[in-house]
Amino acid sequence: xxxIKLFFTFLGIGAVAFGGGYAMLPLFERMIxxxxxxxxxxxxxxxxxxxxxxxxxIAINSATFIGFQIQGVIGAxxxxxxxxxxxxxxxxxxxxxREPFKNSKVVQAIFTGLRPALVGLxxxxxxxxxxxxxxxxxxxxxxxxxxxxxxxxxxxxxxVILISAVLGLxxxx
Amino acid sequence: xxxLIGRDGMRISLAKLFFSFLKIGAFTFGGGYAMIPLFERxxxxxxxxxxxxxxxxxxxxxxSLPGVIAINFSVFIGIKLRGKVGGFVxxxxxxxxxxxxxxVIAAFLFAYIExxxxxxxxxxxxxxxxxxxxxxxxxLFKQNKHLFGVFMAVLTFxxxxxxxxxxxxVILAMxxxxxxxxxxxxxxxxxxx
Numbered sequence: 001x002x003x004i005k006l007f008f009t010f011l012g013i014g015a016v017a018f019g020g021g022y023a024m025l026p027l028f029e030r031m032i033x034x035x036x037x038x039x040x041x042x043x044x045x046x047x048x049x050x051x052x053x054x055x056x057x058i059a060i061n062s063a064t065f066i067g068f069q070i071q072g073v074i075g076a077x078x079x080x081x082x083x084x085x086x087x088x089x090x091x092x093x094x095x096x097x098r099e100p101f102k103n104s105k106v107v108q109a110i111f112t113g114l115r116p117a118l119v120g121l122x123x124x125x126x127x128x129x130x131x132x133x134x135x136x137x138x139x140x141x142x143x144x145x146x147x148x149x150x151x152x153x154x155x156x157x158x159x160v161i162l163i164s165a166v167l168g169l170x171x172x173x
Numbered sequence: 174x175x176x177l178i179g180r181d182g183m184r185i186s187l188a189k190l191f192f193s194f195l196k197i198g199a200f201t202f203g204g205g206y207a208m209i210p211l212f213e214r215x216x217x218x219x220x221x222x223x224x225x226x227x228x229x230x231x232x233x234x235x236x237s238l239p240g241v242i243a244i245n246f247s248v249f250i251g252i253k254l255r256g257k258v259g260g261f262v263x264x265x266x267x268x269x270x271x272x273x274x275x276x277v278i279a280a281f282l283f284a285y286i287e288x289x290x291x292x293x294x295x296x297x298x299x300x301x302x303x304x305x306x307x308x309x310x311x312x313l314f315k316q317n318k319h320l321f322g323v324f325m326a327v328l329t330f331x332x333x334x335x336x337x338x339x340x341x342x343v344i345l346a347m348x349x350x351x352x353x354x355x356x357x358x359x360x361x362x363x364x365x366x
Binding site: 012014015016017018019020021022023025026027030031045046048049050051052055056057058059061064068069073083084087088090091092094095098106107108109110111112113114115116117118119120121122123124125126127128129130133134139142143147149151156157158160161163165166167168169172173 | 198199200201202203204205206208234235236237238239240241242243244245248249252253257260264267270271272274275276279280286289290293294295296297298299300301302303304305306307308309310311312314316317321322323324325326327328329331332333334339340341343344345347348349350351352354355356
């Protein structure tokens, strides 16, 4: 039963996961953390860090990690397959019937709504996740330092995560 | 259009297709977008299976469909080069390394997560991940700074974070809203002429 639920949860995520990578984290957060309680917020953040630091698409890494946490190797497989099922069906169709899709006015119109919506969605998940992670003064200071490193100095995310691990050890251990 | 021929005058073999995608899946850090230049180098520049225009056409299509961009892209190219089996082989190749690596890490992580040093390090890491997601939102925001974009972003934030509507339905609604407002805008512009 759990496997079926897992499959359909990821099927749903895959069906509306526009924009790739970070844009689908809000969906993960609402469905995996809040709806089903399969991961707590801290572990969810740990998972994102690990997904970022290992090779491969972040969404595949996340699905594998979450599925494994719930039901071992089978769970990892079911989650990953669930997430890519609908997109792969669509891609197969589009690869054959491409003409109506190319430069489609309809698709462009839909994306004038989707693109800014993703911005709101990403900030909504930051809002929800930050309550558990940035809980003290140090957390707040570090947040602005890391944001500066990423957005202003354009330091590579992997390097920023490594720096944050070292600072975490110094401050909290 | 299926079974494209490379510069060497041959179709790509399934084994070569598989290992090309496996290699990209195994050595690209930072997610799907980081893979795009590698796909280009391998399939356009190195072997010439696709030309530059074709490549970017496929990229645009993959970005406008839901799902994992790297998988969409791999499956599409796989189908173009070797049909359905090619699509399967390419998708499997690109996903397999991350799948296996994460399995190993997840298995180890749960054994060490209680360790106080690991926990302290992750306390720092969690803050940087929040900053990472915030930065992704910030960059996307800068591309949508027009009035309608800001309105849509704020509306979406309020619906998801305050009203607590489900992101699944909010995404569908915002797509529909974008379509309707664009169409209405066209009709109004047409009528005023």
